Amino acid sequence: MRRNWQQGISNLALSMLGLALFGWIIGVGMQLLLIGLIGYVAWSSYQMVRLHQWLDGTGGSEPPESHGMWGVIFDGIHDLQRKQKKSRKRLRKVLRRVQQSLGALRDGVVMIDSNRCLEWWNSAAGELLGFRAPQDANQYITNLLRDPQFIEYFAGGDYSEPLEIRSPVNREIVVQLQITRYGKNDYLMLARDMSRIHQLEQVRRDFVANVSHELKTPLTVIRGYLETLLEQKDDLPGRTLECMAAMESQAMRMHTLIDDLLYLSRLENVKGNGHSSVPLRPLLERISRDVRPLADGKNQSLSLEMEGDPALTGYEGELYSAFSNLAMNSVKYTGKGGQISIRVFQQDGSLLVEFRDTGIGIEYEHLCRLTERFYRVDKSRSVASGGTGLGLAIVKHVLLRHNADLDIRSEPGVGSTFTCRFPPQRIVQDAVPDSAA
Ligand code: ADP
Secondary structure, three states: OOOOHHHHHHHHHHHHHHHHHHHHHHHHHHHHHHHHHHHHHHOOOOOOOOHHHHOOOOOOOOOOOOHHHHHHHHHHHHHHHHHHHHHHHHHHHHHHHHHHHHHHOOOEEEEOOOOOOOEOHHHHHHHHHHOOOOOOOOOHHHHHHHHHHHHHHHHOOOOOOEEEOOOOOOOOOOOEEEEEOOOOOOEHHHHHHHEHHHHHHHHHHHHHHHHHHHHHHHHHHHHHHHHHHOOHHHHHHHHHHHHHHHHHHHHHHHHHHHHHHHHHHHHHHHHOOOOOOEHHHHHHHHHHHHHHHHHOOOOEEEEEOOOEEEEEEEEEHHHHHHHHHHHHHHHHHHOOEEEEEEEEEEEEEEEEEEEEEEOOOOOHHHHHHOOHHHHHHHHHHHHHHOOOOOOOHHHHOOOOOOOOOEEEEEEEOOEEEEEEOOHHHHHHHHHHOOOOO
C-alpha cells in the first residue's frame, strides 16, 4: 500500500493533539502527552530495529509492514532498492554486451590502469600478446611485455605513432601497438596483427628488387651495343645518329632509375650493420666538390658552414647518398645566380644538417608527399633535370635508418630548406667541440 509522508505527519500530529486534548479534558494533559511521546519513541525505536534487521538481511527480503511515517520510510527505501536493482541489472547487461563485443574484435584490446598494471584484455590480445587469465591480471605491463622497444615506448609517453614489435607468443607475428590515454591516467592499448601486411610489403619489395635486377642485365647489353655503334658515328646517317643518341640517353636514364630502385630495396631489406663514426666535414666537402661544377655552370654561390668537426654514428655510404641527393636537388631546382648553403649546427641536443636554396620553391600542398616514390611537383621539369623521382624517398629511408627526421620548408619563388635532424644518441660526442655542445 502506498502512503505519503504528509499524511504520516498529519496523522502523528492529530494523534498527539487528540491525546493532549483528551488529557486536558480529564485534567492530566501534560502527563498524557508525555506518555504518548514516550510510547511513540519506544515504537520508533522498535521500527528502527526492524529497519536495521531488514537492511542487513536478517529480517527477510520484504520490507517490514508498518504504518504512519515508518510505513512511508519503509516503502521509500523499498522503492529505491527496486530502482537500484533494476539499474544494476541494466548496467550489468550493458557491461556484458560491451565485453562480448570487445571480446569478438579481431584486434586486441588491453586496459592498463594508472599504476601501469594490466586490468582487462580481450581474447585477441591474449592470443597476440600471450596474456593469461587470471595470473597476469594486475601485473605490471612491462613485466609481461618485456620487449625493450615496448618498454622504451611505454615509458616515453609519446604515443602519437604506433609501435611495431614481434609477438612474444610467436616471433613470426608482427604486432602493432597503439596506446591512448583515457580516464584518470589509464591506458587503452590496441594490438593489431600486421603480419599479413608485412608479408605483402615484403612481396612488393622482393618484386621491385627482382624486376630491377632482371632489367639491369639486358639494359647493360643494350647500352653496350649502343656505345659500340655510336663509336662509329661517322659512318651513320644523321637521322640514325640522332635516334641512337636519344636511345642512349634514355637507356642511361633507365640505368639510373634501376640503380636508384635497387638502392632503395637494399635500404629497405638489409638490416643495418657495420656503422661507424662518420665525420661530417670531409663528407660534406666531398659533396660540395661533386656538385660545384653544376652550380658553377649556373653561376650559383655554394657555401658550407659548420661548428667544429661533428661526427655521426651511421653508415657513411648512406649518409653520402642522402646528403648528395639533397645538395644536388638544391642546385637542380635553383636558377642562375642563386645561392645554395649547407650548414651543420646543434639545436636542443640534436645535430642538424641543413640544405638551403633560393630556388623555385615548392607549393605547400606538395610538401607532405615529396618523399613518396616518383612523386614530383613538376614532372616535365624533374625529368628534364635528369631526376628519377626517387631521390627524396632514398633520403627518407636513409634518415629512418639513422633515427633522424627530414623537415621541409619551402616558399614558391623564394626557396627551400631541407633539414635532417639527428637525435643526440647519433652524435659522436668526442667529435663535438665544447662550445657547440
Ligand atoms: P627528382 O629526382 O625528381 O629530383 P626527388 O625525389 O629528389 O626527385 O624530388 C622530388 C620532387 O621534389 C622533385 O621532382 C622536385 O619537384 C621537388 N624538389 C626536391 N628538391 C627541391 C628543391 N630543393 N627545390 C624545389 N623543389 C624540389
